[in-house]
Amino acid sequence: AQKVTQAQTEISVVEKEDVTLDCVYETRDTTYYLFWYKQPPSGELVFLIRRNSFDEQNEISGRYSWNFQKSTSSFNFTITASQVVDSAVYFCALPNTGNQFYFGTGTSLTVIP
Protein backbone atom coordinates (compact mmCIF):
# COMPACT_ATOMS: atom_id res chain seq x y z
CA ALA A 1 0.00 0.00 0.00
CA GLN A 2 1.06 3.58 -0.56
CA LYS A 3 2.29 5.65 2.31
CA VAL A 4 3.19 9.32 2.53
CA THR A 5 4.96 10.86 5.49
CA GLN A 6 5.20 14.56 6.15
CA ALA A 7 7.13 14.67 9.39
CA GLN A 8 6.95 18.45 9.80
CA THR A 9 3.61 19.25 11.37
CA GLU A 10 4.09 23.00 11.67
CA ILE A 11 6.75 25.39 10.40
CA SER A 12 7.08 29.12 11.01
CA VAL A 13 9.39 31.36 9.04
CA VAL A 14 9.88 35.07 8.76
CA GLU A 15 8.95 36.64 5.46
CA LYS A 16 11.64 36.41 2.75
CA GLU A 17 13.23 33.34 4.30
CA ASP A 18 13.48 30.13 2.29
CA VAL A 19 11.65 27.07 3.58
CA THR A 20 11.64 23.41 2.58
CA LEU A 21 8.74 21.07 3.19
CA ASP A 22 9.63 17.40 3.34
CA CYS A 23 7.73 14.51 1.82
CA VAL A 24 8.83 10.88 2.08
CA TYR A 25 6.86 8.15 0.40
CA GLU A 26 6.62 4.37 0.19
CA THR A 27 5.37 2.38 -2.75
CA ARG A 28 5.99 -0.93 -4.46
CA ASP A 29 4.89 0.44 -7.81
CA THR A 30 7.61 0.85 -10.41
CA THR A 31 5.81 3.73 -12.05
CA TYR A 32 3.97 6.31 -10.03
CA TYR A 33 3.09 9.96 -9.75
CA LEU A 34 3.53 12.34 -6.85
CA PHE A 35 1.52 15.46 -6.19
CA TRP A 36 1.62 18.57 -4.01
CA TYR A 37 -1.49 20.48 -2.99
CA LYS A 38 -1.91 23.74 -1.10
CA GLN A 39 -4.75 24.43 1.32
CA PRO A 40 -4.88 28.15 2.22
CA PRO A 41 -6.86 29.40 5.23
CA SER A 42 -9.94 29.70 3.03
CA GLY A 43 -10.03 25.90 2.95
CA GLU A 44 -10.00 24.93 -0.70
CA LEU A 45 -7.38 22.54 -2.05
CA VAL A 46 -5.23 23.86 -4.86
CA PHE A 47 -3.18 21.61 -7.11
CA LEU A 48 0.48 22.70 -7.32
CA ILE A 49 2.44 20.06 -9.18
CA ARG A 50 2.48 16.50 -10.52
CA ARG A 51 5.70 14.55 -11.00
CA ASN A 52 6.27 11.26 -12.83
CA SER A 53 8.64 8.80 -11.19
CA PHE A 54 10.60 8.56 -14.45
CA ASP A 55 11.51 12.22 -14.30
CA GLU A 56 13.95 13.10 -11.54
CA GLN A 57 14.76 16.55 -12.83
CA ASN A 58 14.09 19.30 -10.37
CA GLU A 59 11.21 21.55 -11.27
CA ILE A 60 11.06 25.29 -10.71
CA SER A 61 8.02 27.49 -10.98
CA GLY A 62 8.67 31.03 -9.88
CA ARG A 63 9.51 30.95 -6.16
CA TYR A 64 8.51 27.28 -5.92
CA SER A 65 10.84 24.38 -6.61
CA TRP A 66 10.58 20.66 -6.14
CA ASN A 67 13.35 18.16 -5.56
CA PHE A 68 12.48 14.56 -6.43
CA GLN A 69 14.98 11.90 -5.34
CA LYS A 70 13.98 8.34 -6.05
CA SER A 71 16.98 6.97 -4.18
CA THR A 72 15.69 8.41 -0.90
CA SER A 73 11.97 8.23 -1.80
CA SER A 74 11.58 11.92 -1.21
CA PHE A 75 9.74 14.69 -3.02
CA ASN A 76 10.56 17.91 -1.20
CA PHE A 77 9.09 21.33 -1.84
CA THR A 78 11.02 24.57 -1.40
CA ILE A 79 9.60 28.06 -1.28
CA THR A 80 12.18 30.76 -1.91
CA ALA A 81 11.75 34.21 -0.41
CA SER A 82 8.55 33.25 1.37
CA GLN A 83 5.61 35.62 1.48
CA VAL A 84 2.65 35.92 3.82
CA VAL A 85 0.39 34.56 1.05
CA ASP A 86 2.33 31.30 1.24
CA SER A 87 0.83 30.62 4.66
CA ALA A 88 -1.19 27.44 4.20
CA VAL A 89 -1.25 23.73 4.81
CA TYR A 90 0.66 21.81 2.18
CA PHE A 91 -0.11 18.20 1.33
CA CYS A 92 1.96 15.66 -0.53
CA ALA A 93 0.00 12.83 -2.19
CA LEU A 94 0.72 9.51 -3.87
CA PRO A 95 -1.98 7.65 -5.80
CA ASN A 96 -2.07 3.91 -6.28
CA THR A 97 -2.84 2.06 -9.50
CA GLY A 98 -6.40 1.66 -8.26
CA ASN A 99 -6.91 5.42 -8.55
CA GLN A 100 -6.92 6.11 -4.82
CA PHE A 101 -4.94 9.11 -3.62
CA TYR A 102 -3.01 8.75 -0.37
CA PHE A 103 -2.31 12.07 1.30
CA GLY A 104 0.25 12.89 3.92
CA THR A 105 -0.94 14.53 7.11
CA GLY A 106 0.13 17.94 5.85
CA THR A 107 2.58 20.64 6.93
CA SER A 108 1.16 23.88 8.23
CA LEU A 109 3.34 26.78 7.12
CA THR A 110 3.07 30.18 8.76
CA VAL A 111 4.97 33.07 7.22
CA ILE A 112 5.42 35.90 9.71
CA PRO A 113 5.55 39.41 8.27
Added chain:
Amino acid sequence: NAGVTQTPKFRVLKTGQSMTLLCAQDMNHEYMYWYRQDPGMGLRLIHYSVGEGTTAKGEVPDGYNVSRLKKQNFLLGLESAAPSQTSVYFCASSYSLAGRYEQYFGPGTRLTVT
Protein backbone atom coordinates in the same frame (compact mmCIF):
# COMPACT_ATOMS: atom_id res chain seq x y z
CA ASN B 1 -16.91 27.39 -15.35
CA ALA B 2 -17.96 26.35 -11.84
CA GLY B 3 -15.63 23.33 -11.55
CA VAL B 4 -16.60 21.23 -8.52
CA THR B 5 -19.38 22.47 -6.26
CA GLN B 6 -20.67 21.07 -2.98
CA THR B 7 -23.98 21.52 -1.22
CA PRO B 8 -24.37 22.45 1.61
CA LYS B 9 -21.33 24.35 2.88
CA PHE B 10 -22.19 23.87 6.55
CA ARG B 11 -24.49 21.54 8.42
CA VAL B 12 -25.20 20.61 12.02
CA LEU B 13 -26.85 17.27 12.72
CA LYS B 14 -27.98 15.51 15.84
CA THR B 15 -26.83 11.97 16.48
CA GLY B 16 -28.96 9.54 14.52
CA GLN B 17 -30.16 11.99 11.90
CA SER B 18 -29.52 11.41 8.23
CA MET B 19 -28.38 13.69 5.45
CA THR B 20 -27.05 13.73 1.91
CA LEU B 21 -24.16 15.78 0.61
CA LEU B 22 -24.30 16.68 -3.05
CA CYS B 23 -21.27 17.08 -5.29
CA ALA B 24 -21.53 18.35 -8.84
CA GLN B 25 -18.85 18.83 -11.49
CA ASP B 26 -19.12 20.42 -14.91
CA MET B 27 -15.82 19.22 -16.37
CA ASN B 28 -17.17 15.95 -17.77
CA HIS B 29 -14.83 13.97 -15.50
CA GLU B 30 -15.23 10.22 -15.23
CA TYR B 31 -13.78 9.84 -11.74
CA MET B 32 -15.26 11.32 -8.59
CA TYR B 33 -14.27 10.99 -4.94
CA TRP B 34 -15.39 11.78 -1.42
CA TYR B 35 -12.81 12.51 1.28
CA ARG B 36 -12.99 13.52 4.88
CA GLN B 37 -10.42 15.76 6.52
CA ASP B 38 -9.77 15.59 10.23
CA PRO B 39 -7.14 17.49 12.23
CA GLY B 40 -3.76 15.76 12.04
CA MET B 41 -5.09 13.05 9.72
CA GLY B 42 -4.83 14.61 6.28
CA LEU B 43 -7.45 13.60 3.75
CA ARG B 44 -8.83 10.11 3.76
CA LEU B 45 -10.82 8.57 0.94
CA ILE B 46 -14.34 7.46 1.84
CA HIS B 47 -15.76 6.23 -1.48
CA TYR B 48 -15.07 6.85 -5.10
CA SER B 49 -16.63 6.28 -8.51
CA VAL B 50 -14.99 5.39 -11.80
CA GLY B 51 -18.06 6.17 -13.85
CA GLU B 52 -21.80 6.64 -13.89
CA GLY B 53 -23.53 3.87 -11.98
CA THR B 54 -20.36 2.52 -10.34
CA THR B 55 -18.98 3.11 -6.86
CA ALA B 56 -16.23 1.60 -4.74
CA LYS B 57 -15.05 1.75 -1.15
CA GLY B 58 -12.05 3.78 -0.10
CA GLU B 59 -10.05 3.79 3.09
CA VAL B 60 -12.82 4.76 5.55
CA PRO B 61 -16.22 3.77 4.07
CA ASP B 62 -18.08 2.64 7.21
CA GLY B 63 -21.17 4.69 8.04
CA TYR B 64 -21.41 6.21 4.56
CA ASN B 65 -23.15 5.33 1.32
CA VAL B 66 -22.78 6.88 -2.11
CA SER B 67 -24.55 6.98 -5.43
CA ARG B 68 -23.58 8.13 -8.92
CA LEU B 69 -26.77 8.15 -10.96
CA LYS B 70 -25.54 10.89 -13.27
CA LYS B 71 -22.01 11.43 -14.49
CA GLN B 72 -21.86 14.96 -13.13
CA ASN B 73 -23.19 14.20 -9.65
CA PHE B 74 -21.85 12.17 -6.74
CA LEU B 75 -23.90 11.92 -3.56
CA LEU B 76 -22.61 11.04 -0.12
CA GLY B 77 -25.15 9.81 2.42
CA LEU B 78 -25.03 9.44 6.16
CA GLU B 79 -27.89 7.19 7.28
CA SER B 80 -27.44 7.59 11.03
CA ALA B 81 -24.96 10.32 11.90
CA ALA B 82 -22.50 9.83 14.75
CA PRO B 83 -20.25 12.38 16.49
CA SER B 84 -17.24 10.57 14.97
CA GLN B 85 -18.46 11.79 11.58
CA THR B 86 -17.87 15.40 12.54
CA SER B 87 -15.42 16.47 9.85
CA VAL B 88 -14.85 18.52 6.74
CA TYR B 89 -15.92 16.64 3.63
CA PHE B 90 -14.37 17.25 0.26
CA CYS B 91 -15.53 16.07 -3.09
CA ALA B 92 -13.09 15.79 -5.98
CA SER B 93 -13.10 14.79 -9.61
CA SER B 94 -10.50 13.87 -12.17
CA TYR B 95 -10.35 13.31 -15.89
CA SER B 96 -9.29 9.70 -15.88
CA LEU B 97 -6.74 7.37 -14.36
CA ALA B 98 -6.42 9.45 -11.24
CA GLY B 99 -2.95 8.13 -10.62
CA ARG B 100 -1.78 10.28 -13.51
CA TYR B 101 -4.04 13.28 -13.36
CA GLU B 102 -4.65 15.80 -10.64
CA GLN B 103 -7.86 15.79 -8.73
CA TYR B 104 -9.96 18.96 -8.66
CA PHE B 105 -11.55 19.66 -5.31
CA GLY B 106 -14.75 21.31 -4.21
CA PRO B 107 -14.82 23.95 -1.47
CA GLY B 108 -15.73 21.48 1.26
CA THR B 109 -18.67 20.88 3.61
CA ARG B 110 -18.19 21.36 7.33
CA LEU B 111 -20.37 18.87 9.19
CA THR B 112 -20.88 18.86 12.95
CA VAL B 113 -22.71 16.00 14.64
CA THR B 114 -23.82 16.71 18.21
